[in-house]
Amino acid sequence: MPRIAALAEALLTPHGADRYLELIHPMLVRREIRGVVTSVRRQTADTVTFTVRPSRAWRGFTAGQYVRITVDIDGVRRTRCYSPASSQHRRDELEFTVKADPSGLVSRHLHERITEGAVLGLSEPDGAFTLPRPRPGRLVLISGGSGITPVLSMLRTLADEGHRGEIVFLHYANTADDVLYRDELADLARRLPGLRVVLGYTHQDSGGDLHGFCTAEHLDAVAPDRAGTLTYLCGPPGLLTAVRALTEHRGTSERLRTEDFAPPSLELDTTNATGTVRFAHSGREIANSGRPLLEQAEEAGLSPEHGCRMGICFSCTTVKARGCVRNALSGELSHDDDEEIQLCISVPVGDVEINA
Amino acid sequence: MTGLQDRLTPEQVEEFGREMDAIRQRIVADLGAEDVQYIQNVIKAQRALEVAGRGLLFAGFFPPAWIAGVGALSLSKILDNMEIGHNVMHGQYDWTRDPALSSRRFEWDTVAPAENWRHSHNYIHHTYTNILDKDRDIGYGVLRMDPDQRWHPYYLGNPVYAALLAVFFQWGVMLHDLEFDRIVKGERSWASTKEVRARMVRKAARQVGKDYALFPLLTGPLAPLTLLGNATANLTRNLWAFAIIFCGHFPADVESFTEEETENETRGQWYLRQILGSANITGGPLFHILTGNLSHQIEHHLFPDIPARRYPQIAGEVRAICAKYGLPYHTGPLHRQLFSVARKIVKLALPWNGRPSERESATLGGGERAAAA
Numbered sequence: 001m002p003r004i005a006a007l008a009e010a011l012l013t014p015h016g017a018d019r020y021l022e023l024i025h026p027m028l029v030r031r032e033i034r035g036v037v038t039s040v041r042r043q044t045a046d047t048v049t050f051t052v053r054p055s056r057a058w059r060g061f062t063a064g065q066y067v068r069i070t071v072d073i074d075g076v077r078r079t080r081c082y083s084p085a086s087s088q089h090r091r092d093e094l095e096f097t098v099k100a101d102p103s104g105l106v107s108r109h110l111h112e113r114i115t116e117g118a119v120l121g122l123s124e125p126d127g128a129f130t131l132p133r134p135r136p137g138r139l140v141l142i143s144g145g146s147g148i149t150p151v152l153s154m155l156r157t158l159a160d161e162g163h164r165g166e167i168v169f170l171h172y173a174n175t176a177d178d179v180l181y182r183d184e185l186a187d188l189a190r191r192l193p194g195l196r197v198v199l200g201y202t203h204q205d206s207g208g209d210l211h212g213f214c215t216a217e218h219l220d221a222v223a224p225d226r227a228g229t230l231t232y233l234c235g236p237p238g239l240l241t242a243v244r245a246l247t248e249h250r251g252t253s254e255r256l257r258t259e260d261f262a263p264p265s266l267e268l269d270t271t272n273a274t275g276t277v278r279f280a281h282s283g284r285e286i287a288n289s290g291r292p293l294l295e296q297a298e299e300a301g302l303s304p305e306h307g308c309r310m311g312i313c314f315s316c317t318t319v320k321a322r323g324c325v326r327n328a329l330s331g332e333l334s335h336d337d338d339e340e341i342q343l344c345i346s347v348p349v350g351d352v353e354i355n356a
Numbered sequence: 357m358t359g360l361q362d363r364l365t366p367e368q369v370e371e372f373g374r375e376m377d378a379i380r381q382r383i384v385a386d387l388g389a390e391d392v393q394y395i396q397n398v399i400k401a402q403r404a405l406e407v408a409g410r411g412l413l414f415a416g417f418f419p420p421a422w423i424a425g426v427g428a429l430s431l432s433k434i435l436d437n438m439e440i441g442h443n444v445m446h447g448q449y450d451w452t453r454d455p456a457l458s459s460r461r462f463e464w465d466t467v468a469p470a471e472n473w474r475h476s477h478n479y480i481h482h483t484y485t486n487i488l489d490k491d492r493d494i495g496y497g498v499l500r501m502d503p504d505q506r507w508h509p510y511y512l513g514n515p516v517y518a519a520l521l522a523v524f525f526q527w528g529v530m531l532h533d534l535e536f537d538r539i540v541k542g543e544r545s546w547a548s549t550k551e552v553r554a555r556m557v558r559k560a561a562r563q564v565g566k567d568y569a570l571f572p573l574l575t576g577p578l579a580p581l582t583l584l585g586n587a588t589a590n591l592t593r594n595l596w597a598f599a600i601i602f603c604g605h606f607p608a609d610v611e612s613f614t615e616e617e618t619e620n621e622t623r624g625q626w627y628l629r630q631i632l633g634s635a636n637i638t639g640g641p642l643f644h645i646l647t648g649n650l651s652h653q654i655e656h657h658l659f660p661d662i663p664a665r666r667y668p669q670i671a672g673e674v675r676a677i678c679a680k681y682g683l684p685y686h687t688g689p690l691h692r693q694l695f696s697v698a699r700k701i702v703k704l705a706l707p708w709n710g711r712p713s714e715r716e717s718a719t720l721g722g723g724e725r726a727a728a729a
Contacts, residue, residue, distance in 0.1 A: 011570055013562045014463035019456060020403055075392035077453040283623075319450065319460070338474065340460055355447070 005030070026119040033057045033122040035094065040114055044178050047146060048111045049097040051086075054122055061125030063088045063157040064150045064232070064259065068314070069096070070121030073109050077121070079315050080106040080307055083234075083259070084125075085149040085181070087156035097180055099146035106307075126312070129232070129259035131157070136230045137165040140223040142214075142243060144172040144202075144235025148180050150259050151232055159191050166194040168223045172214065172239060175204040198222045214242045216249070225250050234259040267328050268292075268347060275350035280321055282356065292328060293318075294343040297356055304343055304356050311345035318343050323352030363628070364681060373624025375677050380659050383666050391663045392452055398439050398645070406432035406465075409589070410571060416581040426585045430592035431646075436465040437597060438648025443664045445474055450661075466526040466593075467563045469555040472533035482660050486605060486612040486633035493605065494612065496521060496528060497537035500704040502612045507707040514705035515698075525594035530556055596646070600637070603693040604653035607635045608700055609686055630657035631678060635686035636671070637693055644668060654685065 008017045021028040027036050035052035043049050061067065066083040086095040100111035131139075131154055139158075141151040148171055155169060173179045185197045200210035200218065210218050223229070233243050233256060240258060247256045273290030279302060286300040294316055297304050307315030311329050317340050324335045325346040333349065334341060343354070364372065405428045412425030441464030443449075449457035456462075459478075463470045476492060484490035488504050495501040499518055500511040521528045533552055538544040567586040572579040611632045618629065637643075637651040644651045644667075652667035655674055659666075678685040688696075703709040 007570075010562070011566055011574075013566055014465060014559075015403075019399075020407070023400055023403055072389075072392075072454075075387070075389035075452055079453075317453070319447070337479075338460065340458075355450075 027055050029055055029057070031057055033124065035120050035122045037114060037116055037118045037120065038093065040116055043097070043180050046111070047097055047099045047180060048114060049085075049095065049180075050110075050114055052094045052096065052120060052122070053092060054094060058091075058122065059124070060091050061088055061094075062130045063153040064129040064131065065125040065127040066150070066259075067094070067125050068121075068123035068312075069106075069110075070123075071106060071109055073105060076305075078106045078109075078305075079121070079123075081126075081312055083127075083150035083153065085152045085156075087153065087160045089157060089160040097146055097149055127259065129234070129257060131232075132230075135161070135163055135165060136228070138226060138229040139165065139167045140170065140229055140231040141167065142170045142172075142223075142231065142233045142235070142239070144214075144239040145174075145178070146180065147235035147239075147259075150234050152181060152184075154232065155188055155192075155195070159188055163192060164194055166196075167192065168196050168198065170198045170200065170210075170218075170222055172200040172202055172210075172235065174202055176201060176207050196222070214239055214246075216246050219243075219246055225252055229255060231256045232259075233257065267331065273348070275323075275348060275352065277348050278351070278353045279356045280353050288348045288350070288352075290347060292344055293325065293341070293346050293348060293352075293354060296348075297343060297354070302356060306344060309344045311342055314342060316343040317341070319355040320346075321353040321355050324349040325352055363683070368681060369624040369628055370622065371624075372677065372681050372683075373622065373627050376627045376658055376674075377623070379670055379673060380662065383659070383662050383670065387451060387663065391665065392449070392454070392457075394665050395440070395444075395449060395457065395663070398435060402432050402435040402440060405429070405435070413571070413582045413585045414575050414578070416575065416578045416585060422581060422585055426588045426592075429586065429589035430596075433465050433589055433593040434596055434646055437593060438600070438650065439645050439664065440648075441465070441470075442648045442650070445470055446478060447661045448663045463559075465563070466529065467556070467560040468526060468530040468533065469559040472552050472555055473529065476533050476535075478660070482657065484618075485630055485657060486610070487615060487618055488612055490615060492532065492535065496532050497535070498528075499701065501606050501700065503704065503710050504612065504614070505704075507704075507710050511705055515702050518701045522595055522598040523591065525598040526590065530560065599690070599694055600647045600650050602697045603637055603690065604634060604650055606700055607686060607688070607693045607696040609684065609696075610635050627658060628683070630654070631674075631683055631685070633657070635688070635693060638687055638689050641668075643690075654687075 005017070012020055016031070018029040018031050021030065027034060032055070034055045035058075038051045038053050040048065040050045061084060064083065066081045068079050069082050070077050070079045072078075082096050082098060084094040085097050086093060098107050098110045101107045129150055135158065141154060143151045151169070155167065158167065169185065171179070171185075179199060189195050189197050198210065199208040200214070201208045202211075202213050205211045210221070223231070231243075231247065231252075233240060244253070244256070244258070247253050268290055270290035273288045275288045276285055277288050277293065277296050277300075278285045279297060279300060282302055284300045284302065286296055289296055289299070294304060294306055294309065304318065305315055320334065320337075320339050320341045322337050324333055325341055326333050326349050327342075328345050328347050334346075343356075409425045409427070409429030409432055412421045412428060415421040416425060441462065444457055444462045445459050445464070447459040450459050459474065481491055481493045486494065488494060488502055495505065498521065500507065500514055534549055534556070535544055539546055539549070567590065568583055571586060572582040575582040613629060613633070618625075621629070631654055634653040634657045636654050637647065639647075639651055649664035649667045650656060652664070652671055655667035655671055656664065658674065675685045
């Protein structure tokens with residue numbers, strides 16, 4: 001087979017076999033990863049849950065990791081990061097739950113438009129928000145809203161492994177109507193003898209187990225600090241800040257793992273910045289402030305497409321026509337003309353011209 | 357003919373530039389799914405023609421199959437190079453963020469490596485359009501295409517070199533990026549072309565490998581027929597591309613410029629130069645597609661990164677604006693433009709058809725000039 005594939009590539013140079021196979025069916029691609037939507041359901045008013053069967057290049061993921069999903073909106077490819085909610089042991093099907101952000105382009109598109117049979121672009125999985133091996137004996141999984149997906153993936157993975165350790169699954173939702181995966185959680189509680197599911201409602205004071213935003217009392221009640229407990233946390237910024245502060249207070253920060261898509265620390269030097277940044281398409285110019293190009297573009301009155309603002313999603317990838325930029329994450333310099341760069345993590349070194 | 361700078365007042369030039377910018381902005385704001393659908397359809401047609409052409413050559417012992425196969429493969433290569441490759445590599449579809457339509461990643465079905473070509477074409481040719489000694493597309497470094505190029509006995513062979521360039525055009529385009537003429541003049545060192553050469557060798561090996569080794573061998577006893585078929589398809593594409601490209605900048609009434617008159621150019625002046633330095637070819641919709649819409653060379657040079665299918669839509673407007681400012685809008689049918697180019701190639705082979713004082717319009721006449729109105 002590899003020989004036939006190599007021959008096919010040599011015959012189909014320069015475009016490669018995928019560019020022909022996709023014309024027969026988009027899921028036939030061999031190198032690119034894609035996924036076909038196999039089912040769509042709406043658990044709550046503002047979310048959509050869909051399952052995806054990945055193409056043959058998919059090599060699996062680890063529970064807690066995220067995948068870049070690409071969709072075509074008005075002819076433009078848009079990419080965002082989403083964590084699968086399914087078990088990592090289900091290789092043939094991934095499940096995602098996306099909350100429609102009223103000002104979001106991709107999440108709204110998925111919420112309103114996604115249908116069975118749609119083909120999405122997928123990436124290799126990424127991220128270090130994962131469980132250790134051997135599996136920890138005591139776990140606390142805390143989530144808020146659609147932040148449930150990576151921790152639910154962990155829970156489902158542990159269930160598939162016949163895990164017998166203690167797990168507290170603390171999930172916050174606005175109201176009882178907003179709880180995602182209610183039935184699945186009840187079902188998991190039956191399969192996992194050590195699992196305790198706790199539901200907190202932030203905007204409802206009846207029903208459920210806890211009420212209001214996360215407090216020290218909440219944590220003390222459901223997850224008292226015990227040596228060796230690992231806590232995994234994913235949710236909106238308010239929840240992250242609160243839990244972080246509480247664990248710091250307890251002195252257990254080193255046993256807290258978070259997935260917050262928060263900006264990493266960029267190495268910026270704003271005092272020695274020189275040169276001019278020119279945005280060729282709009283004709284705008286701005287003195288280099290030493291900040292990432294995305295911020296400088298916004299300062300110049302432009303609104304480039306972007307996503308994560310931290311170098312993950314590649315939404316802001318733009319061609320740098322001329323000049324040198326430094327990747328503020330890796331420190332790597334890019335000197336070549338007409339090179340694609342990520343605006344959110346690229347800092348100009350002297351004069352640069354950007355095709356924006 | 358008047359010089360570049362004294363055709364319009366500086367205010368008029370800038371006003372003219374603003375009108376061009378307005379067209380551009382309107383089109384850019386309107387780009388969307390339709391443009392993507394269009395290029396995807398062209399790509400589908402090209403891939404289907406390619407597969408059909410290769411397939412038919414497996415029955416090449418049957419002459420109609422061979423002829424149809426070569427026809428399909430020729431069309432495939434023409435579409436791949438002109439409407440798809442040239443335009444995608446201009447960044448016309450970069451806004452789609454589709455990696456398969458990315459100017460940085462696209463590679464075309466010809467021996468010239470995309471990366472080398474992008475630099476010499478997108479940057480050098482499109483920035484310095486028709487500026488003698490700057491735009492290396494003037495004569496491709498081997499021909500005398502401008503009366504301002506000093507005559508040398510070497511140029512007696514002008515028509516022969518042009519014919520050879522037409523026949524081996526894909527190789528000419530590839531070697532063009534080596535800037536051999538500059539190496540001879542000592543302006544560029546042989547060592548500095550190492551990467552460019554490495555890309556050429558890699559790409560050429562792949563192209564030659566599939567067209568002249570793998571596909572012929574796969575057809576077994578038909579190998580010589582298949583090889584001949586593939587060579588014919590490459591030749592057809594070469595002649596076609598040469599004809600279209602030379603008609604874009606070299607018909608008699610198209611102007612060329614000096615470095616001095618284009619110094620410190622404004623955007624309006626740059627637009628003006630693109631119009632004076634380019635020529636369109638008239639024809640039907642299919643003809644336009646097969647030229648990669650380079651039959652709208654003027655619109656392409658004004659807006660090289662706008663999807664080419666938009667050029668016919670704005671041509672009328674561009675022409676009307678030219679008429680308003682009294683600017684020429686060079687256009688004509690293929691046969692007339694080709695004849696004009698051929699005559700120029702022959703005339704400029706001779707020493708007395710040079711430039712002592714007047715620009716070439718004086719000698720070659722404005723008879724073929726299509727007035728803008």
